[in-house]
Every structure is written in C-alpha cells, then in structure tokens.
Amino acid sequence: MGIVMAVIMLLGVLVLVNARWKHKSISIVLLLGGLWNTFWYGLRHINSFWGNSAIITGILMVLAALHLLGILKLVKGGNKFYAICLFAGFLLYSITIIQLNLGYPILK
Numbered sequence: 083m084g085i086v087m088a089v090i091m092l093l094g095v096l097v098l099v100n101a102r103w104k105h106k107s108i109s110i111v112l113l114l115g116g117l118w119n120t121f122w123y124g125l126r127h128i129n130s131f132w133g134n135s136a137i138i139t140g141i142l143m144v145l146a147a148l149h150l151l152g153i154l155k156l157v158k159g160g161n162k163f164y165a166i167c168l169f170a171g172f173l174l175y176s177i178t179i180i181q182l183n184l185g186y187p188i189l190k
Contacts, residue, residue: 083123084132088175090115091139091168094146098165109150116143131188135178139171 094112097103120140127133146164148154157163178188 084175084179087115087119087136087139088172088179091143091172091175094143094150094168095165095172097150098146098161098168104150106151109147112143112150113147116140116145116147119143131178135171135174139168139175142167142171 090112093108097108117140119136124133124136124140127136142164145154145156146168149160149164181188
C-alpha cells in the first residue's frame with residue numbers, strides 16, 4: 083500500500099504545481115488517501131516507522147486536498163508549501179520501498 087500512497091502523493095504534487103491538472107477528482111483521491119493513511123493505517127501501527135510516516139503524510143495529504151478543494155486555506159502560498167511537503171513524503175516512501183526491495187534495513 084506504500085506504493086499506492088507514494089503515487090497519490092506524486093499526483094498531489096503535480097496538481098499543486100500545475101494549474102491545468104486541477105481536477106476535483108484528483109483532490110478527492112488525495113483526501114481519501116490521506117484519511118485512509120491517517121486513520122486506518124497510521125493509528126493501527128502508531129509504534130512503527132510506517133505508522134508514524136502514515137500519520138504525518140496522511141495529515142499533509144488531507145490538508146493539501148482541503149486546500150485544493152477551497153475548503154481550508156491555512157497557509158498563504160499553500161500550493162508551494164503543500165507541494166514541497168508532499169514531495170518530501172513521496173521521497174520518503176519511494177526511497178524506503180526501494181531500500182526494502184533491495185534488502186536494506188529501514189532503520190539502523
């Protein structure tokens with residue numbers, strides 16, 4: 083499921099950076115992914131690396147989706163802020179998944 087979350091975060095970055103990509107459906111997918119990441123996975127695995135990552139990235143995904151939908155504007159210049167945050171989450175998930183597939187440990 084980490085791959086799915088990484089793809090959703092990357093879609094969120096693309097929507098936040100490119101005005102032509104702004105579709106309500108992508109924002110709703112970002113919102114649903116963030117809710118699932120936070121409440122279903124993150125809270126069930128709160129004592130693990132992936133659980134903490136899921137809570138943090140899930141909250142950022144929800145806030146970015148609400149920003150894109152025009153429901154909540156917390157940060158001035160929010161597109162850039164949320165794009166950077168989601169890209170950082172995407173990198174975290176992507177690099178960690180690659181490390182796991184190559185047999186490296188996540189934490190030392």
